Amino acid sequence: xxxxxxxxxxxxxxxxxxxxxxxxxxxxxxxxxxxxxxxxxxxxxxxxxxxxxxxxxxxxxxxxxxxxxxxxxxxxxxxxxxxxxxxxxxxxxxxxxxxxxxxxxxxxxxxx
Amino acid sequence: xxxxxxxxxxxxxxxxxxxxxxxxxxxxxxxxxxxxxxxxxxxxxxxxxxxxxxxxxxxxxxxxxxxxxxxxxxxxxxxxxxxxxxxxxxxxxxxxxxxxxxxxxxxxxxxxxxxxxx
Numbered sequence: 001x002x003x004x005x006x007x008x009x010x011x012x013x014x015x016x017x018x019x020x021x022x023x024x025x026x027x028x029x030x031x032x033x034x035x036x037x038x039x040x041x042x043x044x045x046x047x048x049x050x051x052x053x054x055x056x057x058x059x060x061x062x063x064x065x066x067x068x069x070x071x072x073x074x075x076x077x078x079x080x081x082x083x084x085x086x087x088x089x090x091x092x093x094x095x096x097x098x099x100x101x102x103x104x105x106x107x108x109x110x111x112x
Numbered sequence: 113x114x115x116x117x118x119x120x121x122x123x124x125x126x127x128x129x130x131x132x133x134x135x136x137x138x139x140x141x142x143x144x145x146x147x148x149x150x151x152x153x154x155x156x157x158x159x160x161x162x163x164x165x166x167x168x169x170x171x172x173x174x175x176x177x178x179x180x181x182x183x184x185x186x187x188x189x190x191x192x193x194x195x196x197x198x199x200x201x202x203x204x205x206x207x208x209x210x211x212x213x214x215x216x217x218x219x220x221x222x223x224x225x226x227x228x229x230x
Contacts, residue, residue, distance in 0.1 A: 034218055043118070043205045043221035044156070088155070092218065098144070098211070100219060104155040 003027050006089055006103030015112050019076040023089035023103045026070065030091040030101075033065050035074045038086045038105065047087075048074065079110045114140050116208045118222035125196055126230055133191045133225045135206030141186035142208035146219065147179070150203045162189055196229045203227075 006023045013019055021035075032051055036044035048063040050056045056063045062075040072091070076083055089103040115138040125131050135145060144163050148156040160176075162168040162183035170176045178200075180192040189208075193200055203226050207219040 032218065036221070041203065041224070041226065043116075043207075043224040046218065046220060049218050090219070098209075102156050107153075 001026055003101045004089065004091065004103045007106055008104050010107040010109055012109040012111060013079055015079060015081060015110055017079050017110070019074075019079050019083070019108060019110075021074040021076075021087050021089075021106050021108070023072050023091075024070055025072075025091055025101075027091075027093065027101075028067070028070065029093040029095040031094065032092040033063070033072050034090040034092070035061075035063055036088045036090060036102075038088060040085075044088055081110050081112045084108055084110045114138075114208070114210065114220040116142075116206065116220045116222040118206055118225050120225060121223060122226040122228075124228045124230065127197055128195055130192055130194045131196055131227060133193075133204055133206075133227075135189045135191070135208065135222050137187045137208040137210070137220070140208070140210040140213055142189070143186065143211040144209040145183055145189040146207045146209070147181060147189075147191050148205045148207065150205060150224075152203075156205065159191075193227065196227070198229045201227055201229045 004025045035048040038044040053065045053067045060077045064073040086105040086107050088105040092100040117136045119134045147159045159174045160168045160170045162181050164183050164186050168181035183189040205224040207221045209219050
């Protein structure tokens with residue numbers, strides 16, 4: 001079993017839709033949870049950074065962490081064609097040495 | 113946020129030559145830098161982790177004599193692909209982590225370097 005599971009998609013939605021992206025993980029030691037956006041032929045860009053369980057909102061983006069279920073989500077409201085990219089979840093742990101694990105990434109297409 | 117630069121953004125070289133890629137954290141001190149490789153439509157593959165002033169830790173299957181990593185300062189790490197071959201052609205991405213530095217206490221990525229070996 002992989003430490004982090006993320007559906008690679010692709011996920012195609014119409015402009016204006018609410019997008020839900022998810023990851024599950026198996027290691028309860030993870031404490032920090034991130035979402036990155038990567039456009040084609042570019043480096044990943046940090047979108048959201050959260051510590052422990054709860055919600056965090058930034059503009060059209062909301063990140064949710066449910067540590068009891070080992071499940072994290074990223075919601076995109078009013079999706080735009082410019083949101084078309086690959087979204088990677090990531091999580092970090094300092095237990096036994098610093099470690100960050102990335103999901104495989106979900107490819108999102110927002111159609112105009 | 114934090115800014116990480118990479119240079120060059122793309123490079124084409126002949127087989128057998130060596131190529132150096134620089135990664136710099138511009139507005140914070142990177143206690144740790146990471147080097148990734150990414151093939152088209154695939155996820156990031158961690159190659160090595162480097163801490164300032166110490167030897168890099170390579171992931172299994174990555175040849176340390178072929179991919180030389182130097183982390184000479186808290187703002188600069190370099191990856192040198194030695195005796196490059198066409199199969200080394202890929203997108204190389206670095207990231208920098210500012211441990212204990214507030215919002216820098218996570219990985220920030222550079223824009224990537226596309227290497228093509230002819």
